[in-house]
Amino acid sequence: MSVNPLAPGWLAQPVDANALDAGIWPAQADRAASGAIEIAGVPATALHAAYGTPLYVFDEQAVLDRAAGIRDAFTAAFASAGAEVAVYYAGKAFLSVEVARWMADAGLRIDVCTGGELAVVLTAGVDPARIGFHGNNKSLDEIDRAVEERVGAIVIDSLVEIERVAAAAERHGRTQPVRLRINSGVHASTHEYLATAREDQKFGIPIADAAEAVARIRSHAQLRFLGLHSHIGSQIFESAGFGEAARRLLALHAELLEGGDVPELNLGGGFGIAYTSVDRVTPIERIARELADAVVAGCAELGIPVPRIAIEPGRYIVGPAGVTLYEVGTVKDVVVSGEETAVRRYVSVDGGMSDNLRTALYGADYTVRIANRRSDTDPALVRVAGKHCESGDIVVRDDYLPGDVQPGDLLAVPATGAYCWSLASNYNYVGRPAVVAVRDGRSRVLIRRETEHDLLRRDAGYSSGAEEAELRIHHQPDGT
Incomplete structure (x- = not known):
């Protein structure tokens, strides 16, 4: 497989673009026999069906384990000094x-x-x-x-x-x-x-x-x-x-x-x-x-x-326990000319800088994987873009996904438990996603998804004819 010259030097082309790095993903994240990513026994496909996307997902046990782990580590380290x-x-x-x-x-x-x-x-x-x-x-x-x-x-x-x-x-x-x-x-x-x-x-x-x-x-x-x-x-x-x-x-x-x-x-x-x-x-x-x-x-x-x-x-406890799910809307290949002509594949999802500002704010790097299926297609360099009217609206700047990534696929971005929901906004009048916890094969809502009604009811102009307008508002799946 040839290496795309647009790939940054630190990013290695994976042998298997389906693999989940245990150092990045929650402890209980893996691929089921169906090919879908499961977190604490709950498939990404089931979470998408129940709550929609974008969706923040927390491995509850991972949060608890990391909280206890850092507490015990520092308590033990200072115990010999009687502190x-x-x-x-x-x-x-x-x-x-x-x-x-x-x-x-x-x-x-x-x-x-x-x-x-x-x-x-x-x-x-x-x-x-x-x-x-x-x-x-x-x-x-x-x-x-x-x-x-x-x-x-x-x-x-x-x-x-x-x-x-x-x-x-x-x-x-x-x-x-x-x-x-x-x-x-x-x-x-x-x-x-x-x-x-x-x-x-x-x-x-x-x-x-x-x-x-x-x-x-x-x-x-x-x-x-x-x-x-x-x-x-x-x-x-x-x-x-x-x-x-x-x-x-x-x-x-x-x-x-x-x-x-x-x-x-x-x-x-x-x-x-x-x-x-x-x-x-x-x-x-x-x-x-x-x-x-x-x-x-x-x-x-x-x-x-x-x-x-x-x-x-803060980040240490909740960051690795969080995963964000998105649905792919469009896939676009862009020819980039330079010392070498190459193709960058833009994969656009139904969220973006309104649910993860860190990439635009800090130049943060993330990892991404297809979450609804496994694919044996050769990996392609991708840039995961959001739906907002900003060229800097990027979720994952550089990673590899199977080359057959397509509209309707689910993507999962790990290590999003810290400073993603906290920095979320309503840019372009997009409602903030729901937050769910998963544990022992079950899921539950921690924070419900914002609806169009939630956004409109703060607007002082939304008074007369409100009932009529509500009938036209699209309501999201559960988690609202």
Whole structure:
């Protein structure tokens, strides 16, 4: 088989374009005898028939296993130092009422960064004391509600927030626990938009200004200083950056101990997952062990006790557990002229940047497979495109599918559990897809599909003649 010159250097032409890489797909994803992809015993064809496409599918057991796995890995790694570990699920990755309950049942706390996320977690019945509230520009109303609900920790992101949180605490007669987010200056090896600790950055307070900020926090009787917080970025594969950030924060932590108690150190999240076959993921047990070694060594050098540790994984827990299903609408071969003339096959699906913005936003790479059947046709280089009126509306920039991919086929894109539904939009007045969970051969709706009625009822012009208009609206399959 000749290699298409349009293929990027990292992408190898597969021997079998039907194969599912175990490092990318959910643990319980495989091909049935029928040729269809099954997730937790539920065929993609059955999910399409029941809920339509596009469709986000979560392997529920995979989510639970990954939550427990990272909890146990960090607990074990820090146990020898006698340090407790609090694991916060970063809700921004994906959040629903049911998923919040999964996290609470797994013993995890939950991190939110808006009033809407807080509302979801409270609706799930999560103990507010086990919630952390982030955000670089929390509104006065969000701060007030967080204090009123007795949220366990508010992360101070700027000097002005110190006074705002203190005022809210005084108003409600509370003592509010707070952390201080520090911009450590560690340059994480990741996409520019995902690196959150570089100097030219909207998040956090520079290390040089931290002592003054903590003094101001401690000057308010209504605030209780918990400790420092750091987040160096997302989709990071090695522990070195986390270790360096920990060392820098520990030096500051030791200095702050001279003025009072500093019970914890929050090292954030950002642990990477595999999206393609070339992504080399470090086992979370190794990252936890190496990070614990760095913290213990740093504390020993400074002559201070190891503090309580907090981490905030999100993508790591839900990313690999999610798969998005699409239906193919058109297939188009485009001749591309250059040093060599070649053909790129555009496979257009019924979703796009409204359900997965990461490709357009970050240049993210994904994997794709035909989900309704097996094919022995030679693989062809494809680009999976969305239906939106943007040339940048691409779901999968480069991968191989069997050359007989055709309209009506189902496609499955793995590793879409994080930051896909969360970033979804109604661009071109497309409703956001349903989200379903699969487990033990069964499926259930977590979030229903948005209908045209859902979109129209927010429009102030949709009033007179509404009943008549509703009769003309096309309603989707179950999941609506």
